[in-house]
Amino acid sequence: MSTQPPFEEPGATPKALRVLESLTEHSRVSDLATATGLPKSTVHRLLKVLVEMGFVGTDGAGNYRVGSRAVRLANRVIDRFDLTTQAEPALSRLRNETGCTVHFALRTGGELFYTHKKEPDKPYRMSSRVGMSLPWHSSSIGKAVMAAMPAEELDALLDTLPLEARTPYTLTTREALTAQLEHTRHTGYAVDDGENEDGIRCVGAAVRDHTATVMGGVSISTLSLEHSMHDLVLLAPTVTRAATIVSSSLGYPG
Known part of the structure; x- marks a missing residue:
C-alpha cells in the first residue's frame, strides 16, 4: 500500500476525477469501485480527501454525494x-x-x-x-x-x-x-x-x-x-x- 498522500500518487488526479464523475450515479464505495475500475481502498482514500476539500459530501453512513464545493x-x-x-x-x-x-x-x-x-x-x-x-x-x-x-x-x-x-x-x-x-x-x-x-x-x-x-x-x-x-x-x-x-x-x- 502506498504511503504517499492520495493526490501525490502517480495518476491520482485522473482517478479522483473518475470517482467524482461516478458520484452522479453511485453513492457507495463498492459501486464506485466497480464503476471506476479502481480498488476499494483507493476509492476510499480519494473520497476521504475529496470530502475534506468539500468536493464530496457524506452522510456518515457510507453514502457519498457530490459536495457543495463541486x-x-x-x-x-x-x-x-x-x-x-x-x-x-x-x-x-x-x-x-x-x-x-x-x-x-x-x-x-x-x-x-x-x-x-x-x-x-x-x-x-x-x-x-x-x-x-x-x-x-x-x-x-x-x-x-x-x-x-x-x-x-x-x-x-x-x-x-x-x-x-x-x-x-x-x-x-x-x-x-x-x-x-x-x-x-x-x-x-x-x-x-x-x-x-x-x-x-x-x-x-x-x-x-x-x-x-x-x-x-x-x-x-x-x-x-x-x-x-x-x-x-x-x-x-x-x-x-x-x-x-x-x-x-x-x-x-x-
Missing part, C-alpha cells in the same frame, strides 16, 4: 453555459405572468440545487438562494423530478431519502409520497402546500434535456396568505408551459 464550481460554469440564455426568458415570463417567485433547479447526482431565482416586485423576499440545495420529498421541484424518473431510478433514490418532517405538513412515509408522485404523473405538476416551509406554497414541473433525461425543474412560490392552493392549481398550466419551453430550448423534442 456544485459551486459547476454553478459558475452553468452561469456561462447556454442554459442561462435558454432558460432566462421563460423564467422571467413565468414570474411576470404569475407574480410569484420563480425557481429553476438542476439535478446533480442525488441532489437538487437552485441555479436561478426570479423575484417579483413584492415587499418580501423568499429565503431561498442560488446554490442552495433543496429536499426531494418536500419541494415541488423535487417531487416533479421524482415523478418523471424511470421507476428503477426512483426506487433507488427513495431508498436513500430520510423523509424527515420539515413542517407539520411534510409527507414522511414512502406510501404517502409515492401516492402523490402518481398523482403528479397524471397532472404534469407537483405541489408543495407548506410541506417544505410553513406558510409557503409552490407548484413545480420537471424539465428534460435533449436526451429526454430529467435534468431539473421549474417552480413558482408564494405566501399561503396570498394564494390558496386552488389559486396555484389554476396557475399550474402556466408553470408546465414554462417547463415545456425550457425543455424545448434544451433540445427535448417533446
